[in-house]
Amino acid sequence: MPEYGALKDKFGDYCLFDEPAANFTTYQAGGKAEALVKPGSREDLEWLSGWCRAASVPLRVLGRGSNVLVSDRGLPGVTALTERLSKIEISCNTITAQVGVSWDALARLSVEHGLAGLEKTSGIPGSVGGALRMNAGAFGQEAFDRLENIDGFSVSGSPVRLEKKNMTYGYRRADGLDGLIMVSAGFVFAPGDPAVLLQDRSFILAAREAKQPLDYPSAGSVFKRPQGDFASRLIDAAGLKGLKVGGAEVSSKHAGFIINVGGATAADIYALMREVRARVKEKSGVELELEQILLGEF
């Protein structure tokens, strides 16, 4: 085990050891992070990255852990959570947000200021960084729609600025972000009527509540939408609603979600993912592609 004393000295209570993934992922399942650090500024994150580089310790950066499944064997090295990188500024039709701002706070602020283009992404429970990494989206809008640029630094510590116009991205995909630690992003909006945008937002939040099993821990849709169809429709058609492995269950409310109904291990969830994939393939011939990210050894 590396000598982590310097991290504890630097981050104090914001540095935890052997922290269960239940405490930093929305599945509330999986093993322990060897060291979990919550940097409070860009400088802190750069310092942490430099320290990990010098000590040859792996570093991974997470937002709200709402699109990941952490192995029961845990995460070696340092896991940085961005929740304290939470500055957000608005100027005319532009919003600049640090990566730890909750995506929904960005959506809400834009709506309140009559800035159109992200209102339909209201309620996505991730961070700005995680939403950009996944190009998260809903109801026909996605994170990249209003993006202008991303600021961050490379694993070697060099500052990087990416302009959206030079990037390629698509459905739940943003290329060229591997190895980049994102710190903040700029968004540019079209003008809209705040009353209409607020109405759209309320409608979307209500639709999420009605359709999604928000009472249970999950990480949202397990699989990407296959061409011309919906993963949830295929899973339902294969008769898999309610299928269980240990504490993991295919939601009866939304077949696209696997929920933790109590005490699920990552192995339970992973086994259920595989079972669902196999049975959908058998029934419909469609190979579902995982949207969620597996972290650690599976």
Ligand SMILES: Cc1cc2nc3c(=O)[nH]c(=O)nc-3n(C[C@H](O)[C@H](O)[C@H](O)COP(=O)(O)OP(=O)(O)OC[C@H]3O[C@@H](n4cnc5c(N)ncnc54)[C@H](O)[C@@H]3O)c2cc1C
């Ligand atoms: C109830 C529920 C509903 C959901 N609904 C939707 C939906 O409608 N649409 C949708 O697209 N998704 C949805 N999701 C999934 C998830 O919320 C999104 O994918 C979200 O954008 C992930 O953000 P996060 O901060 O949790 O990312 P994390 O899960 O923490 O991380 C995801 C990836 O981003 C990387 N990352 C995060 N921050 C940084 C950074 N600063 N620098 C570099 N890499 C970084 C991580 O390393 C990881 O690879 C839902 C999830 C839940 C639980």
